Amino acid sequence: DQQVKQNSPSLSVQEGRISILNCDYTNSMFDYFLWYKKYPAEGPTFLISISSIKDKNEDGRFTVFLNKSAKHLSLHIVPSQPGDSAVYFCAASEGNTGFQKLVFGTGTRLLVSP
């Protein structure tokens, strides 16, 4: 049962353009969402997060949008840079647990070409 889904395994974008990565979830108890970036042979690194009380959170070139009614979130990268080429994981945690327990999606590989 895949509670967090990233239906696009890969995405190719030209440098300077916008990258949009999508994520859907099925568990209505999820109330905190995160994006992690992973380079080869390294562990995932935290990128940006959003609480369910918000619908947008911005940090520099990265913006995460949350649509609770559609159970959908997206990560926008503007402008995209070659160094953004990595695998991006969406993750979510439930509100009824006392501790952070993350459920990850399967990842989307982003390739930004010069």
Next chain:
Amino acid sequence: EAGVAQSPRYKIIEKRQSVAFWCNPISGHATLYWYQQILGQGPKLLIQFQNNGVVDDSQLPKDRFSAERLKGVDSTLKIQPAKLEDSAVYLCASSLVRGTSRQETQYFGPGTRLLVL
């Protein structure tokens, strides 16, 4: 600040053998996590420690996997005996939280890539 350290980085074993992975979290981080990431999938939480106590091990296959965190610092994850389907990257993460904050950032180590033949 040093990151999360893991060793070994790579391990190849035959099925039915035993293997152990080691993790040293970021200094002062109370919470430690072990994840399994199978090729093509996202990380899946195996076990979570708060200091040296287990918070969640609901997804740990306890018939063959075990983990401990002595003295609330370093941790080891063991598989005995290994199966072919255990081939994966085993990631360790840590976070600073000492309370029940669910918005604490998890910092990941580079992982141990295990291949079971």
